[in-house]
Amino acid sequence: MPPPAHHILSVLVENKAGVLARVAGLFARRGFNIFSLAVAPTDDERFSRLTIVVDVESAPLEQVTKQLFKLINVVKITELHPDDSVERELMILTVRAEGGTRGQVIELVQVFQGRIVDVGLGELTVELAGPPSKLDDFEDLMRAYGIVELQRTGRIALPKLERQVPRLRSLGRVG
Amino acid sequence: MKLNGGQALIRSLEMEGVEVIFGLPGGAILPVYDPIIDSPIRHILVRHEQGAGHMAEGFAHATGRPGVAMVTSGPAATNIVTPLCDAMMDSVPMVVVTGQVPSVAIGTDAFQECDTIGITRSITKHNELVTSAQDIPRVIREAFHIATTGRPGPVLVDIPKDVVDPRNPRSQMDWYWPESLDLPGYKPTTRGHPRMIREAAKLIAESRKPIIYAGGGIIRAGASEALHELATLLDVHVVTTLMGRGCFPDSHPLCLGMPGMHGNYTAVTSMQHADLLITLGARFDDRVTGRVSAFAPHAKVIHVDIDPAELGKVRRADVPIVGDVKLVIEELVKVIREQGGADTPPDRSEWHRRLDDWRVKHPIHFEQGWGEDDKLKPQFCIETLRQNTPEDTILCSGVGQHQMWSSQIWKFDRPNSWVNSGGLGTMGFAVPAAIGAKVGQPGKTVWAVDGDGCFQMTAQELVTATSERIPIKVAILNNAYLGMVRQWQELFYEERYSEVYLSPDLPDYKMWAEAMGCVGLRVEHPDEVVPAIEKANSIDDRPVVIDFRVDSEEKVYPMVPAGASNDDIILGPDQGPGGH
Numbered sequence: 001m002p003p004p005a006h007h008i009l010s011v012l013v014e015n016k017a018g019v020l021a022r023v024a025g026l027f028a029r030r031g032f033n034i035f036s037l038a039v040a041p042t043d044d045e046r047f048s049r050l051t052i053v054v055d056v057e058s059a060p061l062e063q064v065t066k067q068l069f070k071l072i073n074v075v076k077i078t079e080l081h082p083d084d085s086v087e088r089e090l091m092i093l094t095v096r097a098e099g100g101t102r103g104q105v106i107e108l109v110q111v112f113q114g115r116i117v118d119v120g121l122g123e124l125t126v127e128l129a130g131p132p133s134k135l136d137d138f139e140d141l142m143r144a145y146g147i148v149e150l151q152r153t154g155r156i157a158l159p160k161l162e163r164q165v166p167r168l169r170s171l172g173r174v175g
Numbered sequence: 176m177k178l179n180g181g182q183a184l185i186r187s188l189e190m191e192g193v194e195v196i197f198g199l200p201g202g203a204i205l206p207v208y209d210p211i212i213d214s215p216i217r218h219i220l221v222r223h224e225q226g227a228g229h230m231a232e233g234f235a236h237a238t239g240r241p242g243v244a245m246v247t248s249g250p251a252a253t254n255i256v257t258p259l260c261d262a263m264m265d266s267v268p269m270v271v272v273t274g275q276v277p278s279v280a281i282g283t284d285a286f287q288e289c290d291t292i293g294i295t296r297s298i299t300k301h302n303e304l305v306t307s308a309q310d311i312p313r314v315i316r317e318a319f320h321i322a323t324t325g326r327p328g329p330v331l332v333d334i335p336k337d338v339v340d341p342r343n344p345r346s347q348m349d350w351y352w353p354e355s356l357d358l359p360g361y362k363p364t365t366r367g368h369p370r371m372i373r374e375a376a377k378l379i380a381e382s383r384k385p386i387i388y389a390g391g392g393i394i395r396a397g398a399s400e401a402l403h404e405l406a407t408l409l410d411v412h413v414v415t416t417l418m419g420r421g422c423f424p425d426s427h428p429l430c431l432g433m434p435g436m437h438g439n440y441t442a443v444t445s446m447q448h449a450d451l452l453i454t455l456g457a458r459f460d461d462r463v464t465g466r467v468s469a470f471a472p473h474a475k476v477i478h479v480d481i482d483p484a485e486l487g488k489v490r491r492a493d494v495p496i497v498g499d500v501k502l503v504i505e506e507l508v509k510v511i512r513e514q515g516g517a518d519t520p521p522d523r524s525e526w527h528r529r530l531d532d533w534r535v536k537h538p539i540h541f542e543q544g545w546g547e548d549d550k551l552k553p554q555f556c557i558e559t560l561r562q563n564t565p566e567d568t569i570l571c572s573g574v575g576q577h578q579m580w581s582s583q584i585w586k587f588d589r590p591n592s593w594v595n596s597g598g599l600g601t602m603g604f605a606v607p608a609a610i611g612a613k614v615g616q617p618g619k620t621v622w623a624v625d626g627d628g629c630f631q632m633t634a635q636e637l638v639t640a641t642s643e644r645i646p647i648k649v650a651i652l653n654n655a656y657l658g659m660v661r662q663w664q665e666l667f668y669e670e671r672y673s674e675v676y677l678s679p680d681l682p683d684y685k686m687w688a689e690a691m692g693c694v695g696l697r698v699e700h701p702d703e704v705v706p707a708i709e710k711a712n713s714i715d716d717r718p719v720v721i722d723f724r725v726d727s728e729e730k731v732y733p734m735v736p737a738g739a740s741n742d743d744i745i746l747g748p749d750q751g752p753g754g755h
Contacts, residue, residue, distance in 0.1 A: 013360070018292065018296075021293070021296065029297060062487075066483055066484035066488075070482070072321060072358060072360055073360050
């Protein structure tokens, strides 16, 4: 069986206690694992945005999405297609970097445009932001040197901006 | 005006027009019970919190207005979980207020603490923990708005003690009543999409074998008149689901009755052969569809529901319409009239002949023998009860065989006259629901048809009924078994009867009824049925319980076995041969 596709849901919710539990509960009820989840208030502090990545087939996801929308505190749901959205994720990781390998690690951090944020005697802590696939690649490379600890934020995403004939579209929306 | 939270809560309920609260006090909710003494709101003291919840549901079923229940924290809150879930499944508007331990004690495993909000999250339309006394009017107003609009459902408000206790400064608030609501994520769509409505009219105009599949949504939306207009305008037959019984009158020649697992042959088979299902406020429940892949295989589907999540959930709709079913039907009627669609319908005479033929060949049927040794048939009791009760009687039932027989045999001619637990299938629903229905409709006769198994689950609420002078009538169809389970064991488990025998005499239902202040009667022979019902009808100052000793071996037919196609409907003896 091929692995089910990643689906990215961007969910605008009221910034209130318990809302995350309501959202998570709808996935848990069906036994769907949430792959990653990022939550933070939006520019309007009454609302928060959840970016949820789930691995499920489209049909059940559509039903969950409809159920999500029934939650009183959920304002808006958008499914973001990876091709039509900008995704970013932040990772910090501590990697072994003793004597001989220290230079190699620093070089790789530079290649990936990461930053070294903490330095120990035999270890470095690195910060790296970017598309999730870039983080995956970096993680794979660092594994060879010995990852001590690693934390990723889960992805956040926004839809890509329209670049085609915006005037026509906006005209269409008038009235 | 300064009030404390308890006063503000009662005042808010008064502002919402609440006439009656079903409840039972306890530690955490104590401060709210004090201002009840000074309020015009009637409080009905139940004997178990589950009873309070089902009474609130019964009240809502019978009146269309939200039922209200109030109980304390911890075990009281968990006791009302079943009615909440029941109301969620059957879209019953209900507001439940639960006490909670003081804010500082939440999460400490305090005495009678439980995570009420967490426990009830998935079985309420919405729930909210009140964190400040000042929020009480807003939260109550929102609760009633959410419970009664869109797809109705239960809303729970959890109130920590410190927020309502006048001895705690945190309970002080400045009274206000919110003029408007701020619910940015809650805007139910009520108007159907005009293009979709035109599409629906087009499908109807082309259909040669249409069926209207009407559900409980018709009753919740108050759409019975609109449905009547649509069905008669089009001359299209109507099936009414278990939750929709009464939404279209059984006495109307276009009414085919109940479809589904124990539906009648014509209702079930008409859907299997239809080329169009005009689905109005129904949700393709598994008890209606049987095996989904074999359900109504030739039918295109128009599906109207206020809940967008129902559209396409089970069966793909050719024309999905989100909206209030009453408004949508009214628009649809208008469009059909404008297009003159009803004037020149396709020839449906052959279809009508087939439907009539099925109705004649396969009616719901039973035999009541009158000999000395003939056993009393439960269906006969229900039929006789119907013939000897006022036309506007409200019938309540529990869950199981007696529920199915009631739905099959009783003639429902009005919406809100049938009160039962459809989705959750809650045994013990009948007695408390009947009490709630009678409180909401004191001028109407309210009968509960109950099973002996169901009755034993919530019978103690008859004490509530007697002490509050709520004269309901209960007909126990006592077959000494958990009858529906027994039926399945007989048919599908090689007659291996596992843990289903209950005994006809233990408890002694007549004595039990009398111990609870009711009049208790017993009926063992068909001759005694009418006199007992007449006796019950003559009593209006206390509840009456009739113990009908019925045939244990009687089964509910027709039946579509679980997971089977509706084409494989099993008819009972004397219901005619199967096949089409």
